[in-house]
Amino acid sequence: MPSLKQITTKIKSVRSTRRIMGAMKLIAAVRLQKAQAALMAYRPYSDAYRDVVLNVAALSESEDHPLLRVPEEKTNLHVLFFTSDRGLCGSFNSALIRNMQHYVEEQKEVFGNIKLSFVGRRGRDYFSKNGVATGKYYTGVNEKNSRKFSEELAVALTEEFRAGESDEIMLAYNHFVSAISQKMTFERLLPLSSQETEDGGAESSSDYIFEPEKEQIIGSILPKYVQVRIERAMNESLTSEHAARMTAMENATSNADEVIAKLTLLFNKTRQAIITTELMDIVNGTEAQRKGGNE
Numbered sequence: 001m002p003s004l005k006q007i008t009t010k011i012k013s014v015r016s017t018r019r020i021m022g023a024m025k026l027i028a029a030v031r032l033q034k035a036q037a038a039l040m041a042y043r044p045y046s047d048a049y050r051d052v053v054l055n056v057a058a059l060s061e062s063e064d065h066p067l068l069r070v071p072e073e074k075t076n077l078h079v080l081f082f083t084s085d086r087g088l089c090g091s092f093n094s095a096l097i098r099n100m101q102h103y104v105e106e107q108k109e110v111f112g113n114i115k116l117s118f119v120g121r122r123g124r125d126y127f128s129k130n131g132v133a134t135g136k137y138y139t140g141v142n143e144k145n146s147r148k149f150s151e152e153l154a155v156a157l158t159e160e161f162r163a164g165e166s167d168e169i170m171l172a173y174n175h176f177v178s179a180i181s182q183k184m185t186f187e188r189l190l191p192l193s194s195q196e197t198e199d200g201g202a203e204s205s206s207d208y209i210f211e212p213e214k215e216q217i218i219g220s221i222l223p224k225y226v227q228v229r230i231e232r233a234m235n236e237s238l239t240s241e242h243a244a245r246m247t248a249m250e251n252a253t254s255n256a257d258e259v260i261a262k263l264t265l266l267f268n269k270t271r272q273a274i275i276t277t278e279l280m281d282i283v284n285g286t287e288a289q290r291k292g293g294n295e
Helices: 003-056 092-107 121-127 145-163 214-295
Strands: 076-082 114-119 135-138 168-178 181-190
Touching: 003 092, 003 214, 076 092, 076 121, 076 145, 076 214, 092 114, 092 168, 092 181, 092 214, 114 121, 121 135, 135 145, 135 181, 145 168, 145 181, 168 214, 181 214
Parallel strands: 076 114, 076 168, 114 135
Antiparallel strands: 168 181
């Protein structure tokens, strides 16, 4: 049985850890609130932009712009994979990595070459050690600099697709559903398809009057579309990360409370046992003295 000092030291250690977990939970909750508000404001814009681009793509030919190119053969697949830089967010990264592994195995039957690029350190650290071809990776992404990173990534990916180095470019990220639910999403970024929407339904084309020339408008909105979708994926991933971290810290705090309660009970039982033992010693000693005196 541990001593009272050992139990007391353990209780102090758990209480200290609980305070840290509680503080991290509050920080994550504040960040989640801000990120969620920004995401909800950005979603209508990105969805509307996507609808316009898909409709315009349906009215255009592949010769109108390089980003409308539809490869005859699928040889090279490039996946931009979003994870977090830090841990302490529950199963956020492990679930993403596990699903990505399954996806890579499935796509090996379709594509000859698969390359992964990363936003976030955790995904890159895992796949760089598992024989998967890795491209660029970006760390330190947050709500303040997501626009800058998305613009940089959009330029790099569009140039790669123009040059024919990739036949298909996918985004893999956690779609934010609620504070306790996130869903991993695989979204095709390029080539553009007018037949697919985010929920898998068909997108109806509308008639457009182009002013100025059609080619000039297409050349302007298509690269911007790539940047908008990447920024949307970043915001979804960041919001999901904050939600996962808040939930993980809340669970850790609850677990710490349970451990403290059990240790406190053990402390009381141990102290009671020590007191009982001491009383028994006193009683036995007194009884021994009484018997010795009578003799």
